[in-house]
Amino acid sequence: MDAANQGLFDHTIATFIGTMADIAPIIAILFGFQFLVIRKRPPNPGKIAGGFVYVLTGLTLFLVGLEEALFPLGEAMAKQLTAPEFIYGVWGGYGGEFASHWYDYFWVYVFAAAIGFSTTVAEPALIAVALKAEKISGGSINAFGLRMAVAFGVAVGVALGSFRIVTGTPLPYYIIAGYVVVIVQTVRASKMIVPLAYDSGGVTTSTVTVPVVAALGLGLASTIPGRSPLIDGFGLIAFASLFPIMSVMAYAGAASWIRERRRKLGGENDVS
Amino acid sequence: MRDISKALKSFFRLLAGSARDLMPIVLVVVFFQVVVLQQPFPNLEKTIVGLVFVLLGLALFIQGLEMGLFPLGESMADAFARKGSLSALLAFGFCLGFGTTVAEPALIAVAGEAADIAGKGGVIADSGEAKESYAFQLRMTVALSVGLALVVGVFRILKGWPLHYLIIGGYMIVVALTFFAPDEIVGIAYDSGGVTTSTITVPLVTALGVGMASTIRGRNPMTDGFGLIALASLTPIIFVLIFGMVV
Numbered sequence A: 001m002d003a004a005n006q007g008l009f010d011h012t013i014a015t016f017i018g019t020m021a022d023i024a025p026i027i028a029i030l031f032g033f034q035f036l037v038i039r040k041r042p043p044n045p046g047k048i049a050g051g052f053v054y055v056l057t058g059l060t061l062f063l064v065g066l067e068e069a070l071f072p073l074g075e076a077m078a079k080q081l082t083a084p085e086f087i088y089g090v091w092g093g094y095g096g097e098f099a100s101h102w103y104d105y106f107w108v109y110v111f112a113a114a115i116g117f118s119t120t121v122a123e124p125a126l127i128a129v130a131l132k133a134e135k136i137s138g139g140s141i142n143a144f145g146l147r148m149a150v151a152f153g154v155a156v157g158v159a160l161g162s163f164r165i166v167t168g169t170p171l172p173y174y175i176i177a178g179y180v181v182v183i184v185q186t187v188r189a190s191k192m193i194v195p196l197a198y199d200s201g202g203v204t205t206s207t208v209t210v211p212v213v214a215a216l217g218l219g220l221a222s223t224i225p226g227r228s229p230l231i232d233g234f235g236l237i238a239f240a241s242l243f244p245i246m247s248v249m250a251y252a253g254a255a256s257w258i259r260e261r262r263r264k265l266g267g268e269n270d271v272s
Numbered sequence B: 001m002r003d004i005s006k007a008l009k010s011f012f013r014l015l016a017g018s019a020r021d022l023m024p025i026v027l028v029v030v031f032f033q034v035v036v037l038q039q040p041f042p043n044l045e046k047t048i049v050g051l052v053f054v055l056l057g058l059a060l061f062i063q064g065l066e067m068g069l070f071p072l073g074e075s076m077a078d079a080f081a082r083k084g085s086l087s088a089l090l091a092f093g094f095c096l097g098f099g100t101t102v103a104e105p106a107l108i109a110v111a112g113e114a115a116d117i118a119g120k121g122g123v124i125a126d127s128g129e130a131k132e133s134y135a136f137q138l139r140m141t142v143a144l145s146v147g148l149a150l151v152v153g154v155f156r157i158l159k160g161w162p163l164h165y166l167i168i169g170g171y172m173i174v175v176a177l178t179f180f181a182p183d184e185i186v187g188i189a190y191d192s193g194g195v196t197t198s199t200i201t202v203p204l205v206t207a208l209g210v211g212m213a214s215t216i217r218g219r220n221p222m223t224d225g226f227g228l229i230a231l232a233s234l235t236p237i238i239f240v241l242i243f244g245m246v247v
Helices: A003-038 A045-082 A084-091 A102-121 A124-136 A143-167 A171-188 A194-203 A209-223 A236-271 B002-036 B044-083 B086-102 B105-120 B128-159 B163-180 B183-195 B201-215 B221-225 B228-246
Strands: none
Touching: A003 A045, A003 B044, A003 B086, A045 A084, A045 A102, A045 A209, A045 B002, A045 B044, A102 A143, A102 A209, A102 B002, A124 A143, A124 A194, A124 B044, A124 B201, A124 B221, A143 A171, A143 A194, A143 A209, A143 A236, A171 A236, A171 B163, A171 B183, A194 A236, A194 B163, A194 B183, A194 B201, A194 B221, A194 B228, A209 A236, A236 B183, B002 B044, B044 B086, B044 B201, B086 B128, B086 B201, B105 B128, B105 B183, B128 B163, B128 B201, B128 B221, B128 B228, B163 B228, B183 B228, B201 B221, B201 B228
């Protein structure tokens, strides 16, 4: 085994042990309640145990792969896109002055939106919730459509969150305004979609999204003069968990509007 | 033999699905590296091996989800509902919330950074020991709040309360507390709601909620089954804001 393979092997073993440690308390709680309180064997215990082995192995490979391939690249990109040299290079600079307008960071916003969208599409927890929702709704909620809606919300949220760090405007203004929009949408939305929309806010920010988005926030806050990475670097995750709530309710509204319209059009055709 | 080929076929379908899910990331990374930053790929070989790992891992995880996590969550929800013991169910909710959050790596990282801010801002002494105890207390606060969220959420499913009253009420508390909490803690508090829900907790908790709502008569899995994750992402914001005011 050469050095690179040895490194990968060690990394995989270390991650496997780490994942085991993470799910040990969960297994302990499940076992404890299963044996002490429920006192009944679940159906197919062998299959469930096999499922846990799959989850453990899958999550380990997933994390190792992310840490080997994606996180170093994503973090390096976030750093390079927010570095003064890059912003000079693109915009020609201001005679050595650092870029001082919010629109000088054009590529940062594009990157923020693109990385927010694409990491959310790959988020395993979101896939799980979307599968469940499709099954329970009897197919009236489409798993793929739901995930696209959530990913779009995260994209807008992370881009807007980057704009906030660049301009240095206070975080609570944005979040409180977001809450107001969510409340207005809740009143108008179908009662079926509201709980799922609220849940999708929490599931988006997980294994894939958090490290890359946090690196972006930290990079931005440490480059821009007057921002402190410790204080202004926070907040992107909050944006990424608030905006999907809005986009999912909007998606459900749009989907039912289109269905309604199609039904009406279909009806007219029948008459003629 | 037929079984094996059937299993292989379904695994290939999963792999194809995972490839589709990972495609956007690959496209974004390639576009920014080649077109925007105009740089060669460092360590192309390592990146490709990593992507193969990610692909296999995602497919295995989803297979395991359908085999293990979902059925177990549902069968436990069903068993609790049949047993009819409210205190056992609430205790289970609390343990699941607290136990899965307290060791969450993302939370440990955020708590450590928060302690750094508090140390630099003069809220606590700028020493290793003070920071460690601050980070520990913060983690306990968040874990307790997630445990409490699941207790409230499970109780809500039993009673059939509409979720949005709880969430909108929670938003109002967050807004009110924001005015009184120190500025340094606000960003951390808002972020802490997002980092608590991990990849294993989410499917399990979702299956529990949906399973309960499907078993209990008069509850609808869509309107009553979802919502546990939403509560678990809201209560940490409230508790961390209070933590910032008290400490």
